[in-house]
Amino acid sequence: MSRIFKVYISCQQLGTQMPKSQPYRVIQIGFGSLGRHIASSILKRENLELVSVVDANPELIDKTLGEVLQDCTDCIIKITDDLSSALNSLEADVAIVATSSSLEIVVPIIEECLGSGVNVISICEELSFPYQKKLDLAESINSIAMQNGKTVIGTGINPGYLMDLLPIVLTAPCQSVKTIYVTRHMNSSHRRASFQKKIGTGMTNDEFRQNIDEGKITGHVGLVESIQMIDAALNLGLDEVVELPPEAIIAEKEVTNSFTTIKEGDVLGLKSVGLGVKNGEDIITLDFQAYAEATPQYDEVIIDGIPRIHQRIEGGVQGDLGTIGMILNLIPIVVKESPGLKTMKDIPVPRNTMRFWKE
Template identity: 25%
Template sequence: MKPIRAALVGVGAMNRIVAGLLPEKGVEIVGAVGRSKAGQDLGEVLELGHRLGISVTTDAGAMYASARPDIALVATSSFMTGQYAVLADCARHGVNAITIGEELLHPWHTAPERTRELDALARRHGVTLAGGGFQDFFLVHQLAGMLGTMNRLDRLSGQQTFNVDDYGAEVARDQQVGAGVADFARWRQSDERPPGFGLPILAAIAAASDLTVTGTGFEIRPEVAERATPCRSLGITVGPGDLIGFTTVDTVTTEEGPVLVMELSGRIYQPGETDRFAWTASGDPDVRVVNPGVDTLRTTCTQMVNRIPDVINAAPGFVGPAGLPPLRYRARPFAEYLLERPRLAVN
């Protein structure tokens, strides 16, 4: 049985972890795309301690045509604006893809036109494009299962934090680390501000729970340094009074009545600070889930990797976790879990 062939799109902190996981799952890395490091060996770029014999390229199309990967593992930007062309390129070359970009978890409400375009493109070329990552189990399937224990849901409220330094310079810049409060206020009101991460998460939970979204609300506030705070991903020290990140509060109302709320804080952690993850569902009965000290960095990557067979097996189109089966552990090489699926010719 031939191994699954994978390409890495993005050669930063996240795909460094992914590259170490794939051999254990019988997945062969056959190509890599990066905005920089072109011509360098992927193993050296990812600091794996050995060469892989694969050169990083900026020409994704040429790599897909020559390497013919079964799936692309995308770890680049967080938002549709930076992901659309990447995923469209995958579809046009007949390559399945899964991304950990936060908005792409469930972008039907934040970027409906672009999502419809990607869905149609994927269907036309017979491939699956999927959103996933940390939110897959911990924020979609786990919470949907928790809500399934209730007789009546009135309100779902969640609080979560993440350390921006764990996710590289792109995320740190997205979280406005180092910005002044006045600059942040202008950015918050401008068209440059992308959608928050909370709405795709809440919309995905709603979809997994057969709830119909009727309205959304959004608040944002700065997280300000009280003392000089180093940011290792950007290589700077944030001065007192400047931003170490920000917190968003997203609210979703539904036709069926339940209200979903999520407070998400992405900032540079202080010494001793760890990830916070707590969700409370109010109704009959009240239920709560708390996951203290979850390794969000590594589980973001392990969940993307463990989704490889599900994405390849899924029907063509754009899907999120709510459109995939619950995550499961697979002990054998991933190729053994693949189903036969006819592919359409690339136009």
């Protein structure tokens, strides 16, 4: 009877060096609801090293992360408002920017990072596909990135994945595509407080309408960018991209969650619809619904094409966890990417990169 021996020889036994593996050095800019979760997730991931945290909030300055994060009590990194010192002294590979949805607000931070030779990943929704709404800013960011040989990208769960990249990738086996319909149906009670606030949770219907009209709450930002990214990726040549005014979803009975108590007749959350239109036909429909106690939760893409594709993620992807995952996983990809302003459709297939190390 033949016997097979498997022989395992370590690098040391062979007299060779173990491959050198260094973590990616990361600066977190913006230490609000998302920024805190991103920072604590970086601290837990072996292939990433958090080197600084920058925030504008005076109440946070000079506090250690250990004082603010319940799950990282031994972390002695101090929060600073001095971005330029952090950029110039810490040799970071990437800065994560989680401060605002508005590209105008985020641009000075992005350009300072790029100018200091640091790549940027931001969850600013308007950065996810800025070429139509904010072309001047997109060109300025791209030019600074190119001059400095660095990469910048806007990402997140949505925009950045569920309602744009995912449907784009799902068309890969289609011989033809007629229409794309994407639905996100989410229980917003599971989301961070700042998200529940921006979708109007707990307001009266009149307050909701007034706050939306005056721009005091944004609702969901990014449907237009997602449609424009799909259009650009599939060369659809849409005539028009339209976002309908958000509609409040009203409570039929009182609901209490960790954020607030919503009285009967008040606002649970909202429904927002974006349309990509060609020759009078809705080629892309994005149907975003986020409200307290929504059930069932799911993310769904239906592609009317040959073959027809119907993909449904039961339970949906938890948005805050998913956003953090998108950012962490992009770090090794962005560091290797060619310079310039990129969107999620431009880079190699995103994936989990927890086992990727700096060479």
